[in-house]
Amino acid sequence: MAIEAEMRRKIAVSIVAVGVFITLIVGIGATYNQTGLVATGGLALVGAIAAFVLVMAGIGIWLSRSS
Structure with a gap:
């Protein structure tokens, strides 16, 4: 199943945003715990x-x- 280029871009942007959020949460936990x-x-x-x-x-x- 081929994924269109636009859908790959949407997936990549979403994954990066979630990764930044997880990094931020871990950073807050490490700093204030x-x-x-x-x-x-x-x-x-x-x-x-x-x-x-x-x-x-x-x-x-x-x-x-x-889109």
Whole structure:
């Protein structure tokens, strides 16, 4: 089954975005973990999740318009 070039681009962009999100979450955990996630780390984690949702929505809009 051949995948079209545009679909490969959409898959690649999505995988990169998820990889950056996972790296960010691991980085926050490594930075703020002191026998449990401190309050600042919790806020950073919530901010990272909110940013991920907004970025993925933006990517979805960008990819739907470019097709």
